[in-house]
Amino acid sequence: MSDRELAIGPRLGAYGRRVLTTFVRAIVQIVVAYVGNLSLFILAVLSLAFIPLGIGVVLVPVMFQAIRTVANLQRAWAAEWSGVEIPVPYRPEPAGGLGLFGRLRWTLSDPASWRDLLWTLLNVPVALVLGVLATGMTIYGLEGVLVAPWLAQITDYGWGPFWTLDEYGAFGVIGTIVLGAALTAVSVRLGPVLLRVHALFCQSLLAPTRAALTERVQRLAETRSETVDASAAELRRIERDLHDGAQARLVALSMNIGLAEEMMRDDPETARQLLAEARAASGSALTELRDLVRGIHPPVLAERGLDGAVRALALSLPLPVDVRIDLPGRPDAPVESAAYFAVAEMLANVVKHSGSQRAWLQIEHADDRLLMIVGDDGTGGADPARGSGMRGIERRLAAFDGTMAVTSPPGGPTVVTMELPCALSSPKISPSSETG
Structure with a gap:
């Protein structure tokens, strides 16, 4: 042939x-x-x-x-x-x-x-x-x-x-x-x-239609403007924290070390006290800097992903949190950061305002959307229109075309459902488990 x-x-x-x-x-x-x-x-x-x-x-x-x-x-x-x-x-x-x-x-x-x-x-x-x-x-x-x-x-x-x-x-x-x-x-x-x-x-x-696209562009422009305003406010907060916290401690540390140098020959005992105060001040300044960095982007989020970071956050709260997470991979870093801080803000609201005895958290990924549900057995009555924290979460999610829905009847429970459109990249290293 x-x-x-x-x-x-x-x-x-x-x-x-x-x-x-x-x-x-x-x-x-x-x-x-x-x-x-x-x-x-x-x-x-x-x-x-x-x-x-x-x-x-x-x-x-x-x-x-x-x-x-x-x-x-x-x-x-x-x-x-x-x-x-x-x-x-x-x-x-x-x-x-x-x-x-x-x-x-x-x-x-x-x-x-x-x-x-x-x-x-x-x-x-x-x-x-x-x-x-x-x-x-x-x-x-x-x-x-x-x-x-x-x-x-x-x-x-x-x-x-x-x-x-x-x-x-x-x-x-x-x-x-x-x-x-x-x-x-x-x-x-x-x-x-x-x-x-x-x-x-x-x-x-x-x-x-063209009208729908115009509405969509207007919505994106509004969310971008809100995001820019939120970013500017966050930068001002970081600047204020640095000025009033770590910077002030570092200035006092420098003055104590200078005085210790001058008194080292004539009054060694006082110099040693000043150096001890300087060492304590340096530790406090280092702690404040770490807290500030953690507020910008937690190291545990970069190292362990959204799964590990949220579990660590839940363990640090003063009330029990049932955590159920099923993520076969990791979102892109900006989406992952937005999701983490949205969950963190919601859990902070639970601790501060809900009066609950326990809370629960569920995170999963389906149909190219990251679904996050935070609930508690508190008194209910949560209203996004009355709280700046929830409005901040809405702005953070809207920047990524995400949504938030709140169900909180008087007497509870409160359930907040957040969604972020995203794809997952690398596979997870270990399977998720439940944490109480």
Whole structure:
């Protein structure tokens, strides 16, 4: 067998895989459009009509969430099959949780919900037309090559792509094979193009609008401004701590050493006392500097990651904290630092204000989001609008597109849920365990 013949086999295999892949994807789009989109559109419209009856208050958020699930599936297919990125345009859920009417209002006030509903309707004819074109050429072409000529040999009758084979005899058979092969070849090239056209159509309805992008840019500008203000305030705090603390101790240390040098010959005993005071002052200054550095970026966070740093923090608190952490890797350093200080601030609030006997902390990573839950059995009534600490946490998380939700009814318990979008990099060294 020649090298050319050996090379033909893999090419035919790749050709066949492309035909089959395009065919299957087009069929999937047709099925999703008719089984998924059409049924969801009808059910969503009915749920909207049932709002005055009360049952729609429950059904509308459920149906629109189902539409979002299908739309997100379409976004994933568009990126994987055609390289068309469709960003998710949905507004984040407000902090503090939502009741039935709040969830209904949040769902219907999001413009992306109505665009999704329009997409479920328009996608039915569009997916059908483009899917039939992509699959029809493949089916018709393969029929002309693999079925019609051989059926004509057995039954003296057959249907080619555009004519009956019994009318033209051998010329009809040859023409059918040639035309069928041409249609199949065209389907290999045109099928992915039609899938991309469908992806672009979906992008036109499922991607964020200009108004949504403008709102997003404004939100990012606000969070950046808040972050800059918070960073400036943090720098002023560090400067003040250095000036009033370590710097003052170092100045006193220098003066004591100078006096000791002058009195070393005439009054050795007083000089020794001054040197002892200087040594104590140097220890205090060193402790203050370490505390200051730990407040900027704890060494344990750099050495042991978020898992180890949070566990060490929990052990240092004056009340028991149940810690459950499952992180298969480490976030990027800025995200890790933001997460640590957010958790640290929440635990500090628990100690200072909650009056609780115990607290619990859960950290896990799923769907490219870092989830942190801090709870306590205290008196409840926590309100982010009344406390600068929680507002500071919101600003810190918002700088990374994160969110915070607080549930704290009077009498407790208080549960704070924080999320940060992030990916994990290196795997963890040892499995997590529980700490009480």
